[in-house]
Amino acid sequence: MLTFLDIFALVAGLVALVPGSESVAQINEQFAACERLGLDADQIASLQDQPLYEFTESEVDTYLRFLSATEPDLRQRIIHLARKNIGQPYELYLLGEMPFEPYDPQPIYCLGKSDCVVFAEHTYAMALAQNWPSFMKMLQRIRYRDGQLGVTTRNHYTEVDWNISNRWLVEDITAPLAGDKAVDFSETIDRARFFKNRYQLQVDVPVEKHEDIYLPYVEIDEAKQELQDGDFVNIVRATVKPDAPPNETFGGSVFVGHVGLIAHGPNGEVHLIHSTPPQVREEPIDEYIARSTEDNAIKDAAGKPRLVGFKFLRLREKPLEHLQQIDGPAAPRVTLPSGNEAQF
Numbered sequence: 001m002l003t004f005l006d007i008f009a010l011v012a013g014l015v016a017l018v019p020g021s022e023s024v025a026q027i028n029e030q031f032a033a034c035e036r037l038g039l040d041a042d043q044i045a046s047l048q049d050q051p052l053y054e055f056t057e058s059e060v061d062t063y064l065r066f067l068s069a070t071e072p073d074l075r076q077r078i079i080h081l082a083r084k085n086i087g088q089p090y091e092l093y094l095l096g097e098m099p100f101e102p103y104d105p106q107p108i109y110c111l112g113k114s115d116c117v118v119f120a121e122h123t124y125a126m127a128l129a130q131n132w133p134s135f136m137k138m139l140q141r142i143r144y145r146d147g148q149l150g151v152t153t154r155n156h157y158t159e160v161d162w163n164i165s166n167r168w169l170v171e172d173i174t175a176p177l178a179g180d181k182a183v184d185f186s187e188t189i190d191r192a193r194f195f196k197n198r199y200q201l202q203v204d205v206p207v208e209k210h211e212d213i214y215l216p217y218v219e220i221d222e223a224k225q226e227l228q229d230g231d232f233v234n235i236v237r238a239t240v241k242p243d244a245p246p247n248e249t250f251g252g253s254v255f256v257g258h259v260g261l262i263a264h265g266p267n268g269e270v271h272l273i274h275s276t277p278p279q280v281r282e283e284p285i286d287e288y289i290a291r292s293t294e295d296n297a298i299k300d301a302a303g304k305p306r307l308v309g310f311k312f313l314r315l316r317e318k319p320l321e322h323l324q325q326i327d328g329p330a331a332p333r334v335t336l337p338s339g340n341e342a343q344f
Helices: 004-015 023-037 041-048 057-070 074-084 116-127 132-143 158-165 174-181 191-199 246-251 285-293 296-302 319-327
Strands: 170-172 183-189 208-216 232-238 254-264 270-276 279-284 306-315
Touching: 023 041, 023 057, 041 057, 057 074, 057 132, 074 116, 074 254, 074 270, 074 279, 074 306, 116 132, 116 254, 116 270, 158 183, 158 208, 158 232, 158 254, 158 306, 174 208, 174 306, 183 254, 254 306, 270 285, 279 285, 285 306, 296 306
Parallel strands: none
Antiparallel strands: 170 306, 183 208, 208 306, 232 254, 232 306, 254 270, 270 279
C-alpha cells in the first residue's frame, strides 16, 4: 500500500512537468504541517478522502488541527467542511442538553446526522476551531444565548434568537440587498407557550413582537452577485391566502423555516449547501427555488407553508475579534445550567 510519502513523491514528479502548478507546494505545506503538529501524514491523507460524517471524535480532533494549520481563510474552511458533509443523513430535532439537563434528552452534538440548523452550527463551529475541545466550546456558544447552556436559553427561533445571538458571527444584510424589493413581516413569539407545550416547563417570558423583512424569491437576482462563500441563508416560508397581494405577505403567517450556507460552484454560480431530507446536498440556489415552488398551488390550497423568500446574513471577516468584545479575551465563554463555566 502506498504511504503518504510515496504519494507525495509520485505527485511531485508528475506535477513538476506542468508549468505554474502549485500542487507540489501545497502538498509540501501539508506534509510540513503534519510534521510540525506531530500528526500522522498517512492518517491525514485517509481522512481527506473520508466523509466528515463518518469521522470519530478523535478523527475530528486530528482533522481540525490539520485544517486550521493549513487553510488560513475562514470562508474556505467553512466551504471545505460543508462539502465534506455532503451526503450526511438528515434527521429533525437531533440535539438537546443531555447530560446537563433532563428536559430534552438528546445529546449536545451529533456527527453522523444533521438537520438544517445542526449542519450550519457544526460547520461554523468546526471552521472556527483548532481541535475537538475548541469545537465543542464554540458549538455551545453558537447554539445558546450568551453561551448559557440550557433548554430555555437555546436559540430556538432562527430570526428572533439565532440571528441576534450570533451577531458577532454574522450580520443581517437583507435590507441593503433587497432595497425597495424588501417585504415587511411581523411575528408574535410566545416563548412561554412554546416551552410549556414542547417541554412542559413553566417559564415566565413576555410575548415578543418581532418585525422583520425578507427578499422575495422572485427577486433573487437582486442579491446573487453580492453573496459570498460562507454567508448564512434564512429560508422564509409562509402560509399563503389566495389572491392576497405580495406586499401584505400574501395575507399569511411568515417565519424562517430552513437555513443553509452560500457557496459558489466552479463557474461562479451561487449554490446553497444545506441539510434537507434525505441528506445534505449542494445545489444552485435557482434550482432550489424551482424545486421548492413547483407545487405552490397545491400547498396554498392545502394551507401549508411554502417558500416566499430569503434573509441573508454576511459572515463577518473576523468573528472571533467581535466575540472577544463580548466574552473577553478567553472567548468563547460557555456556562452550564448551574452557572459554572464549562470546560471541554
